[in-house]
Amino acid sequence: MADVLIQSVTKRYGTVTVVPSLDLHIPEGSFTVLVGPSGCGKSTLLRMIAGLESVSDGKISIGGQDITHVAPSKRGVAMVFQSYALYPHMTVAENIGFGLRLAGIPKADMDERVREVAGILQLGPLLERRPKQLSGGQRQRVAIGRAIVRKPKVFLFDEPLSNLDAALRAQMRVELSELHERLGSTMVYVTHDQVEAMTMADQIVVLNKGNIEQVGAPMDLYRQPATPFVAGFIGSPKMNFIDGAIAREFGGDLVGIRPEHVTLSQHEGRWPATVRHAEHLGGETLVHLDSPVAGRLTAKVSGDIDAAPGASVFATPGGAGLHVFADGQRVLT
Amino acid sequence: MYLQMGNVSLPDKSAAQRFEKMAGACGIDRPVHAARTGYHTP
Numbered sequence: 001m002a003d004v005l006i007q008s009v010t011k012r013y014g015t016v017t018v019v020p021s022l023d024l025h026i027p028e029g030s031f032t033v034l035v036g037p038s039g040c041g042k043s044t045l046l047r048m049i050a051g052l053e054s055v056s057d058g059k060i061s062i063g064g065q066d067i068t069h070v071a072p073s074k075r076g077v078a079m080v081f082q083s084y085a086l087y088p089h090m091t092v093a094e095n096i097g098f099g100l101r102l103a104g105i106p107k108a109d110m111d112e113r114v115r116e117v118a119g120i121l122q123l124g125p126l127l128e129r130r131p132k133q134l135s136g137g138q139r140q141r142v143a144i145g146r147a148i149v150r151k152p153k154v155f156l157f158d159e160p161l162s163n164l165d166a167a168l169r170a171q172m173r174v175e176l177s178e179l180h181e182r183l184g185s186t187m188v189y190v191t192h193d194q195v196e197a198m199t200m201a202d203q204i205v206v207l208n209k210g211n212i213e214q215v216g217a218p219m220d221l222y223r224q225p226a227t228p229f230v231a232g233f234i235g236s237p238k239m240n241f242i243d244g245a246i247a248r249e250f251g252g253d254l255v256g257i258r259p260e261h262v263t264l265s266q267h268e269g270r271w272p273a274t275v276r277h278a279e280h281l282g283g284e285t286l287v288h289l290d291s292p293v294a295g296r297l298t299a300k301v302s303g304d305i306d307a308a309p310g311a312s313v314f315a316t317p318g319g320a321g322l323h324v325f326a327d328g329q330r331v332l333t
Numbered sequence: 334m335y336l337q338m339g340n341v342s343l344p345d346k347s348a349a350q351r352f353e354k355m356a357g358a359c360g361i362d363r364p365v366h367a368a369r370t371g372y373h374t375p
Contacts (some may be wrong), residue, residue: 054344085359087341098358099361143359150360 001185002063002076002153004030004049009058011044018044019210021058026188027203028063029179033189035197036207036233039177043158045207046190048080050156063153078147079156082163084139086146088130093118095125096145103150117145123211137168142173148183157189161196173199181205194234198222206230228325231256237286239323240297252324252331259286259300261321264307269314273297278307289315338368 004026011019014326019041026032034042047053049060051072060068067075086095093114100110119126121141131139140160147155157176161169177200191197198218206213206221206229207237214226218234225231239256247255263269264287273291281309287307289297297315305311324331338349343349349365356364 052354052358071357072354073362077358078360081359081360085355098364099359102362102364102367147360152360277336313367 001028003130003186004154004188005061005064006045006049007059009045009048009060009063010056011041011048011053012056017210019048019203022212024205024215025211026186027220028186030203031177031189031202032199032205033188033191033197034205034207037189037192038152039209040207041210042192042207045159045171046079046156046188049154049188051075051079052079071118076153077156078150078152078154078274079158080140080143080147080160082159084131084143085141086139088131091128091130092123092134092142092145095131095142095311096123096149098145098148106229106269113149117149120148120179120230135168136164137172140164140172144176152188155185155187157187159191160189161193169196176200195236198234204234206233224330225256225323226330227328228254228256229289229323231323237298237300240294242294242297246294247324250322250324252326254323254325256323257297257317258321259298261318262297263316263318264299264301264305265314265316266312267314269316271297271315273315274315275309275311275313277309277330278305280304287313289313291315336365336368338364 006022006024006225008021008023009019010021034045037043043155044053049056051070055068061065062076078300090098096117097110097114100113118127121144123141123145126138127135161172164172173196201218203215204218204221205215213231214221221230221234225234235258237259239258242255243253247253271291271294273289276288276290277285284300284302285305287299287301289299293299299315334342335345335349341352343352353363355364
């Protein structure tokens with residue numbers, strides 16, 4: 001177990017700078033999620049920590065040791081890929097134990113560690129199967145098992161759940177969080193899915209165009225986004241943004257309101273609006289509105305309300321849920 | 334062909350070096366070297 005320190009790390013491909021000078025501390029034992037849209041540099045950063053990409057400038061340390069130019073296999077990291085990268089001709093036990101075998105670990109020790117890992121990941125009954133006889137979730141657990149068995153200082157996950165269906169992703173999110181609690185290891189996890197970031201991380205790093213927009217605990221980013229980008233990226237459904245006269249009224253050039261902080265009334269309220277569409281999710285309803293004053297809005301209301309397209313309503317923002325921005329930064333209120 | 338390891342085809346040395354790095358990041362140390370020296374032949 002160790003912390004990861006990234007100091008002034010830059011990545012260039014020829015004349016194109018993908019990651020400008022970036023500084024980040026990943027505390028020992030944390031579950032840090034790097035999140036951002038495609039092309040934001042999150043996978044490049046993870047691959048630089050793994051040693052799969054060279055660093056153009058700067059320094060990466062793990063547990064106080066400079067590993068910037070150390071080979072991937074000597075960094076004390078273990079990476080789990082989206083594509084599993086298992087050997088199809090080997091059994092589950094052979095896949096998990098392969099790294100130990102090449103490292104010259106005696107067979108008895110190797111078997112014991114494989115059994116121990118299989119127990120943690122509930123792979124015991126599957127040890128003699130081959131990857132093609134497993135489901136996607138089971139294959140991903142084998143890839144995780146192969147990472148755990150080497151007892152790395154840092155686990156690196158590169159969008160490991162992207163190939164799984166929605167139900168399995170939800171299950172694996174819980175399993176990975178439980179695994180982190182059990183092992184207490186430093187884990188760095190890359191995803192473009194803000195739900196994965198919010199549910200698993202104890203530290204989220206939001207990246208945009210190679211720059212860090214904000215670092216913090218999930219609920220801190222949700223409650224106090226530093227920039228409109230973070231405000232729009234974290235939270236589902238997406239935050240409503242209003243500019244112009246309404247924003248100036250609040251002392252900024254942009255105001256953000258989360259859909260759950262917009263209340264609707266048929267008789268009175270701040271902004272008149274027309275219902276465009278209602279999405280009935282069972283326990284709650286997403287109402288999409290057009291307001292001549294505030295523009296397009298989404299309101300998230302509890303229960304299955306009756307909101308027919310074309311109906312006239314009033315939308316009112318909740319005072320505590322207002323996020324005011326000026327010049328791309330949060331205005332402290 | 335530089336090396337065939339199970340389903341993994343490594344046409345040349347640079348492909349083998351890339352594979353070795355990927356495996357290293359997964360915690361598998363030098364599988365190509367092991368296969369070429371006969372220590373491990375998948």
